[in-house]
Amino acid sequence: MAKVRVGVLGATGIVGQRFISLLADHPWFELEAVTASPRSAGKTYAEAAKWYLEEPMPEDVAELTVLETDPKEVEREADVDLVFSALPSDVARDVEPAFAEAGFAVASNASAYRMEEDVPLVVPEVNPDHLGLIDVQRDERDWDGFIVTNPNCSTIQMVLTLKPLMDEYGIESVVVSTMQAVSGAGYAGVPSMAIIDNVIPYIEGEEEKMETETLKILGELDGDRVEFADVKVSASCHRVPVLDGHTEAIFVATEKEADPEEAAEVLAGFRGVPQEKGLPSAPERPVVVREEEDRPQPRFDRDVDGGMAVVVGRIRKDPVFGGLKYVCVGHNAVRGAAGASVLNAELLVEEGYL
Amino acid sequence: MAKVRVGVLGATGIVGQRFISLLADHPWFELEAVTASPRSAGKTYAEAAKWYLEEPMPEDVAELTVLETDPKEVEREADVDLVFSALPSDVARDVEPAFAEAGFAVASNASAYRMEEDVPLVVPEVNPDHLGLIDVQRDERDWDGFIVTNPNCSTIQMVLTLKPLMDEYGIESVVVSTMQAVSGAGYAGVPSMAIIDNVIPYIEGEEEKMETETLKILGELDGDRVEFADVKVSASCHRVPVLDGHTEAIFVATEKEADPEEAAEVLAGFRGVPQEKGLPSAPERPVVVREEEDRPQPRFDRDVDGGMAVVVGRIRKDPVFGGLKYVCVGHNAVRGAAGASVLNAELLVEEGYL
């Protein structure tokens, strides 16, 4: 199979860099184009990007010339079929439709179009069939290309744990309290003066995203629309002095009574399309269950399976709901962002959309 | 009024030091005795204690000779009526009854006797009348002295916010997720290797304490026993890289519908016996409400009113319970430990028990 040629929109930021790192030596994708803001355009990527990751910048990417984030420029300068979007949401709102209209497949990590009725919001292990919206979207918008989105970082790791529980026990409601890493706000998003020896109990828009995106992802594709899941979600989101890896305390009211030990097996046994089809970025197990009383911890569990698995522990009875409570850790910048888009793109290839 | 002469049991640890700091220049109490483990006994306090607080060690305490934690030794060497206990729970279990039997009033921060039926577990703004158990206790145990306890640090700050809400709206259930400071584990309790760039989602015994102590404190004294409140509490407790100040995300299912703005007034207007009687350590307002979208934060709010007030913010509707959710910060070592015991002792004086 010839590799699919891809680009990264907004390639110099912290999510953009994660895309570049994940796409280096990818078996199915070849990175051919990187875009950024006009003041970076024309420079080499090495000149334009202050590299933030601990692993070194891939050498061939270092020499790519940064393009403007414009479909005409990308068409002219590169020959790519799919673009990954690491754009900020306000930029994405204008730019992503332009790329889709110009015929590109857009695998977006931005929030701008996640909740649009005809845009798939997909976690491949959870709702791969929602890709069916692509045809609706192209029809309605008269686009050659299309936009596929992945959820917010905090939502992804939670729904990966909710899906198997919903299938087994049914879910009535979810209360979640997050302890989120600073990288989620971008490289300069959280000043050290703000967070050393501190917690910031507010992340703009985050609670709304967790409370609404979850319902769409867990919903059912019914013809040309997704019927939202009949689940109530309440979130409280907080920033803590951690570099990478979001920790979530999750309380679930199940419909059927759930035994913690059995639920551990349900979670550990969860597999989806990415595992069945052997997608290249698929973790062996989407949900890894730890037995220790003090796990998961972000520093130790964020990199499990390259950051693509989420790690769950402390599964116990919840005395309020009579359901379950547990703690979940996932890598916000990998499984929660760039890795999520890459897995979506792999699913697109697998399902014949590319 | 002559000052009440007091001692501190377990005076060299981090809670012990907070006691010493709070008792320096106290208008009602005079610190006359400090005890510690046998290997510290006989030294001066300055020699025995590695001082951890940012304010300097009070000079007159520095010269006190450390006694063994034994009622006979304390009786022989000092003339005190009340002892504050900063002992670890396993030591407290043996030692506190010995002091009570020997006639001392014991104001204890230890967990050993909190849930005993005849031992008051008191937060002065919430359940001052539970001191009525003292007579029951003395009767049943045939003690000259008595034990009064304060709750666990995480519980205290939560019940201070629950009490006014319960009085106004009724409470059915509470879900709470904590982000707790490292000082809660004692000076050497959390190695830096364990917590830098990390969250530890487990604190031994903490969730059980929050789930049971709350019911007793919010319960009603009925003759010689406390009838527990009919409230369900579910806690998930986590350690974060913060020095002092616990942050709690609290979700409350109220019986009556609660409007967030009105609830803010209810919380801000809360006053109790300590405020009415003007107890020396009473904060002007037990619950301070902040309007900013990103407060309370432990670094900025832990020291409000000397660490004796708790600070609440982000009061909003809860979509799961139809109740309220909010964030609360309190100083775990002051309002949550030593300051709680001192306020209890002030209430004992006010109510004539000393």
Add this chain to the structure above:
Amino acid sequence: MAKVRVGVLGATGIVGQRFISLLADHPWFELEAVTASPRSAGKTYAEAAKWYLEEPMPEDVAELTVLETDPKEVEREADVDLVFSALPSDVARDVEPAFAEAGFAVASNASAYRMEEDVPLVVPEVNPDHLGLIDVQRDERDWDGFIVTNPNCSTIQMVLTLKPLMDEYGIESVVVSTMQAVSGAGYAGVPSMAIIDNVIPYIEGEEEKMETETLKILGELDGDRVEFADVKVSASCHRVPVLDGHTEAIFVATEKEADPEEAAEVLAGFRGVPQEKGLPSAPERPVVVREEEDRPQPRFDRDVDGGMAVVVGRIRKDPVFGGLKYVCVGHNAVRGAAGASVLNAELLVEEGYL
């Protein structure tokens, strides 16, 4: 004595806020004007400034209207004789002369004019007589007002310790390695992603400042010029994950042999004009010497005497130089910035320049 009416230029940043905090209830100064960038002008200070300090914003300042940083505007809107400058250096370069020309006394924390031949660079305990340059400056520049500067934060705390050693033993050379707090870079200067679990071994311009400013401050006023001290200084500057308080490891080659214990007395006994004259912001002792083997530490020693004293410890023989080595901690934002300017202004009043 009527209070001197003062303003703060660049009042919304982190140094500006320290000025405001130090000027609240100042016995000699009355804060009448605050300036900031054009986009803040016209707002109240409370609206314009995101308050970063742990102590609350003074209420009367909250209501001041922010002015543009322009001498005409300040003259029109307020009646002040002295302005404190918390401006960034590039802005200060243009603006401070305009204020001086318009007749204001400018007490500046900015680096723009520190090394100008006719501008005093003053630490009141070290070189108060350098104020003599004011007359030279006014003469040469034909200004009604004047500019007085204080050194860089890292330099101030070091020269406070070098001065008494130079007087007693003579100094040939100094090697200094700093561990500097993130607040030195301004509120958003150091992203948390950059510094958690890390050290950044570079601070732009800092080493050059320490290596040159020191020579001017320790130099002698000779008529209308300062003759630089014949001392060599070599600095290596590093950022560490500390909120406030710079720590410096200092190695000094003395001319005469210096005994560590005697040097401790020399340092502890150091007094200058601010102490003799009782200037309001003067610390009782400019240099506090600690005997413990593990002090000074920034978290425990940065606030000594309100942050105006520097704390020295670990004074020992240096095996390379045959001189001394020791560790020094000072509050970079108080003694190293705003407090330094305020103390300079107090000296100006004392010496009759205002």
Add this chain to the structure above:
Amino acid sequence: MAKVRVGVLGATGIVGQRFISLLADHPWFELEAVTASPRSAGKTYAEAAKWYLEEPMPEDVAELTVLETDPKEVEREADVDLVFSALPSDVARDVEPAFAEAGFAVASNASAYRMEEDVPLVVPEVNPDHLGLIDVQRDERDWDGFIVTNPNCSTIQMVLTLKPLMDEYGIESVVVSTMQAVSGAGYAGVPSMAIIDNVIPYIEGEEEKMETETLKILGELDGDRVEFADVKVSASCHRVPVLDGHTEAIFVATEKEADPEEAAEVLAGFRGVPQEKGLPSAPERPVVVREEEDRPQPRFDRDVDGGMAVVVGRIRKDPVFGGLKYVCVGHNAVRGAAGASVLNAELLVEEGYL
């Protein structure tokens, strides 16, 4: 070649765990025995050790039975020729000679015997010929086995940079100021209460080690003794809130004038016996030179070449000495401890001592 069978003494601590991690899949060594204190003996390694590393515990080690740290027990239960010592110094003082006497080769990271006249203190790139002391040692002590030591963590990374400079320019003296990671003190060595938002300017015995070990390592083997290098070293050692990786600011007075750019080439070009012989743990380049103005940084540079290379940057003229100053980062637990011992053992094999 059959693998050399090895054991690790003191295998459950943080350096012990690094040994285990480095020995997993080692091409020359087979880990056959682990020892610990009596209360761990008899348990499996998985039961006895709280695993601190981010990579998982090797599965075959998990099942090893922990032995007492006693040569008789190790002889009886396992068949090993070489033991790595991760013992605390006071234990090592008694135990290491017992193992050497019993015929074991001991590659020790402990400080107990480093400065003994007949014990090699070796960094393989710097002074591999000092292994010649082994024959002297066996002769004098009448041992079948022997002890070989590696230096203190802070010393190793410094001497790796000093050696090529000494060979090229000669060295008169060295001033070094360290910013050391908390892992250097062992897992529980630095409480989080001590180091969050703080610097501790003291590490017991560390400065003495840097000032003396350096002279031995850089000295010349002259018959049966090492003649110490005629270099003066002055160290100031500090603990900072960093997990792994020591940062050192080094100032060197060279005999010949040294140009920074040329010195960068000298450092980058440095190779030693481990590189020439291709020892398995040898980094490709012992000293990696970075050109960026803000490198090296511990979080980004501690893991270069598996933590076996040290990274140098900011090489510049020193205005005091007329020599050089630069910053150096090395992984204290790998190149500075376990990895140093393993490389020593590989050299022992290469040189025929095993």
